[in-house]
Amino acid sequence: MCTREGYHLSFFVPSDSYSVHIGDVVKNQTTRIFFIVAAVALSLVFLWPTYQDYSHRHKLSALRGADSAAYLEKNLESILSNKEKRIKLGLDLQGGMRVVLEVDLIQLVDDLAKNKDDNFKAIIADMRNTISESDASVIPILASKFQERGIQMRRYYYNIRDEDARIISELGSETEKAVDRAIEIVRNRVDQYRVSEPNIQKQGARRIIVELPGVKDEQEVRGLLQGTAKLEFRLLKDAQVSYKVMDAVDKFLSGKVEADTAVAGTKTAIKEQKPADALSELTGGKTQSASSDTSSEAKFLSEHPFFSFVRPDDRGNTGEGYVEDKNRDKVIKLLSRPDIQKLLPNDFEYLWSAKTITNADGKKFYTIYPVKRTPELTGGYVVDARASVDQEDNRPIVNMEMNSEGSREWARITGANINKRIAISLDNAVFSAPEVQNKITGGHSRITGMANANEARLLEIVLKAGALPAPLTIIEQRSVGASLGEDSIRSGLNASLYAFILTVLFMVIYYNSSGFVADFALLFNILFILGTLAGFRATLTLPGIAGIVLTIGMAVDANVLINERIREELQGGKTLRAAIDAGYSKAFSAIADSNITTFLTGVILYQFGTGPVQGFALTLMIGIAASMFSAIIITHLIFNMMTDRGLNPNFG
């Protein structure tokens, strides 16, 4: 019928969800075309940086030397912004490390306390047991441990007049701030280490997730992340004191204990001794060595067990000792035993050198330094550090600057200890122990003793970024090498390609030309998925690629539902156009309900999964949404356009 208002033809269509007037049909078509074009354009815009980035890299790899430098300069801005906006590859595809660090708040709580006695140490040990099993908050558990034992917290914390509740809230906020500070410091260190696109996040109350793509030297990075960077300046003890201590330990181990070998200042009498226990730390339980011609060695071992492993520096008269690197762990264990510790005077301990020295025979030795337990100055006063090279001997050094308070202290300390030695240690490893030549007033000092320029640089980073408030432990680490990453990309792409080809073939064989239309829509599908990933700055992982492959299979489902429905309607006797519209409207509820439920599981998977699994959940969800869009809107549009022009699609 034509009416005055314009062309107004109506077709009989049984379903009530689609408009029937031609004017309206065109309008609907136009709107739909508009949306589709908009979606395609948006996807292409989002994906453009990825393509650009790829072509830049391709070109760069073909250029050399001056040409490549020139290319970089010319295109720098575009290269940088493309790098930011391109599709990110997950760690499992590009290689790299993912580390979950936990802030050791128990250590912090331990450090904050004063007047620590055996009761306190027992509580701390108990805490470690409890916390190792759960992720619970530290401070409430600490409070409950104190309560269990009926001890007031103010004996160890803050002001003697404070109530427990106040202490608990103080400690609570202190630990929270410590975690935040730790994150900042880690971020700082990672920034200075120059990792491209690192990702650092807080997780829960005391965990930090650090993702470092493309990291090559894992040992270095681990050290960077975990070192507390506790910088300390400690005075060395008198050489004579050190030798007396070594002697006492030696005699203890060899069983010859006399009253006058006890060094002045040791507390308890040496009663219940079991030197055999301590001795076995060194010898591993073997009293006779297996080899034959070491009778003199064996004799020396039994008479002077300690000195067999620790050679005192009798020539230099420094009080230092030298330990061969293979014996280091044993001596460390020995010195940390409580029965040996009792032989050391108050305010005395041995610190190990960070590096080894090699003697004429090529053997490597660590040095142990006799130092005061309490440091004269700590790293909190250091405001700047710079790696550099000594003018005179070209060795790598690090120059440090202190703040005004630190400078004053440093001046006082150096002034009072001229000609004495001060050990500079980082995380309890001594880098050097130079002699104080004169009073230092400017707050400068320098650290020597690094092996190479790289070490100096790492030290600079760690000093500049600051000392961690509490130690960090690695509770989870996953790293993938770059070559495995490349393999994964290749297999992922292959799988996607084959899946796509198989699906395309199947649809065409089973559904003829309508299947071809569905395949065409599948292309849009993939474009939308990739575009959305790029648009959200999301990360593509290997399971994510699996998600895309799965989506290719599942996207077909909506089309199958629709096509089967259309076949039914055709069999029922409707015209082609009517059957198509009926098929779409009737199939819609099934498509919606089934896809929404699958989408829900994707959401749950995203919530509970980590890393690569989340990547999978993401592509799954995006894929479902994209396939609904392309199946319902794009294919319908194409079918309508085809029937309008008399090209009747064949539904097999």
Added chain:
Amino acid sequence: MRLFKKTSIDFLGARKTWYIVSTVTILIGMVFLAVKGVRFGVDFQGGTELVVAFDKPVEAGDLRTALGKVGLSRSEIKSYGTEGSVLIRTNEQEEGTGVASRIRSGLQQGFPDRKFEVLKEDKIGPKIGKELRRDAIYAVLWSFVAIMAYIGIRFKFSYGLGAVIALIHDVFTTFGVLIILEGVIPGLNLEINQEVIAAFLTLIGVSVNDTVVIFDRIRENEKIYRSLSLGEIMNKSLNETLSRTVITSATIFLVLIVLLVFGGEVNRAFAFTMAFGIITGTYSSIYVASAFVHDAKLRIQARASKAVAASTTK
């Protein structure tokens, strides 16, 4: 092309048989679970796992000796992917990455003249392992809840329940198959790790997909064919959707086989789990979900008519 002419299979008629088949399959799986136990990957066990590629393949025995020298002789050693790659896993826990360093030094000392590259390194602390296990279980349970709620609202409560029972059936059967086949097929590593859990959740999502399509058709037919009994409507719906169900499942299955063969080592367990899951998913959508709803309805109707009979005889 058509594979399915108009079918009229009496699906529900045979349901008693299929109840027995399902129960027996699940029981077999449980027996194997009791006997063989579950093999967890490093994600859930905690520990350290390294994938190492040597320039030329090494003997497992030599590897074990080398690892024994650093106190790790009880590690698991498996071949991984291509020639020469080995997977070494141990439950030992140490601060930070101590265990990995030990493995490295053990390998260096044990094979001093060989080059090797660490392709992949994972360390999972004991806490994390426990948390991942807990999260996996929560994820599965929550997905059941979400699905039961959504379907219960869109259809009826008994449908929601039926769908979830079908899903539970799928999860148990697939789990059983994983346990039975773990370690049986060389090169196919079926330990339970995060990707496998992801496969379970996805298969829940895809299986429910199937179920919902069938339910949707039942819902539609209930409105049209008011004179038929529920059983007849269900059979009709099942037959009408049969071609779609089989074709979709077949396509997804095919795609998963592609993933299994070409998708790389990481995706292998995932693809296998899902591929099997599709089979049981299709089966359960047809036989378990609808059958349950039907029998539940019969029960309710029987109780209702008993109540009516009881009140009318008063």
